[in-house]
Amino acid sequence: MSDAVDAVMEQWRKERPELDVWPMGVVGRLSRLSRLLERELKEFFAGHGLENWEFDVLATLRRSGSPYELTAGALLRSAMVTSGAITNRIDRLEAKGLVERVRTGHDRRSVSVRLTPRGLEIVDEVVALHVANEARLLAALDPGERDQLAGSMRKLLESLGDAPPTA
Structure with a gap:
């Protein structure tokens, strides 16, 4: 399995192989997950006024x-x-x-x-x-x-x- 963050990390590995981009895997996923969850919760609460x-x-x-x-x-x-x-x-x-x-x-x-x-x-x-x-x-x-x-x-x-x- 791979996600959008894997794709970003792979691009950085190709462009800047000397960088250890492991933090992007965690922070990037937390950021994306936060935005997705926030959107879901916004829709849920809006449904309840x-x-x-x-x-x-x-x-x-x-x-x-x-x-x-x-x-x-x-x-x-x-x-x-x-x-x-x-x-x-x-x-x-x-x-x-x-x-x-x-x-x-x-x-x-x-x-x-x-x-x-x-x-x-x-x-x-x-x-x-x-x-x-x-x-x-x-x-x-x-x-x-x-x-x-x-x-x-x-x-x-x-x-x-x-x-x-x-x-």
């Missing part, structure tokens, strides 16, 4: 547990976007009636973002379908291959400084 980022915010709030509420800062750390982008995302989800801002404590500046009942209903409906869709996308791998791939990617992510968000 959502953008990828909308589901990401809703799912982050949902998995935080009842009352399905986090500070904007916690959402920011989870989303890996700028503070302006997270504010914009919250504004847009609030306009759609999927989240609400809630004042917390005595400090008027302290605000949390909470799923509305409609937001909770939507994320609960879509998440099971999303997991099934992801399983479909990974169907070419047997369970051992999936575990090995997940472990290798975890190791690489950790080596590049990707860590779980902290509260």
Whole structure:
């Protein structure tokens, strides 16, 4: 079996035989796979009236547990976007009636973002379908291959400084 990345690597081997292009095999495939998966997920979420980022915010709030509420800062750390982008995302989800801002404590500046009942209903409906869709996308791998791939990617992510968000 060969893929588009094999073809690119072969071209480089012919043009620059002194280069060891093995990294292109990994990074090129990860990049291509990321684009293909992103396209598939975009189509899936669009079929449910959502953008990828909308589901990401809703799912982050949902998995935080009842009352399905986090500070904007916690959402920011989870989303890996700028503070302006997270504010914009919250504004847009609030306009759609999927989240609400809630004042917390005595400090008027302290605000949390909470799923509305409609937001909770939507994320609960879509998440099971999303997991099934992801399983479909990974169907070419047997369970051992999936575990090995997940472990290798975890190791690489950790080596590049990707860590779980902290509260």
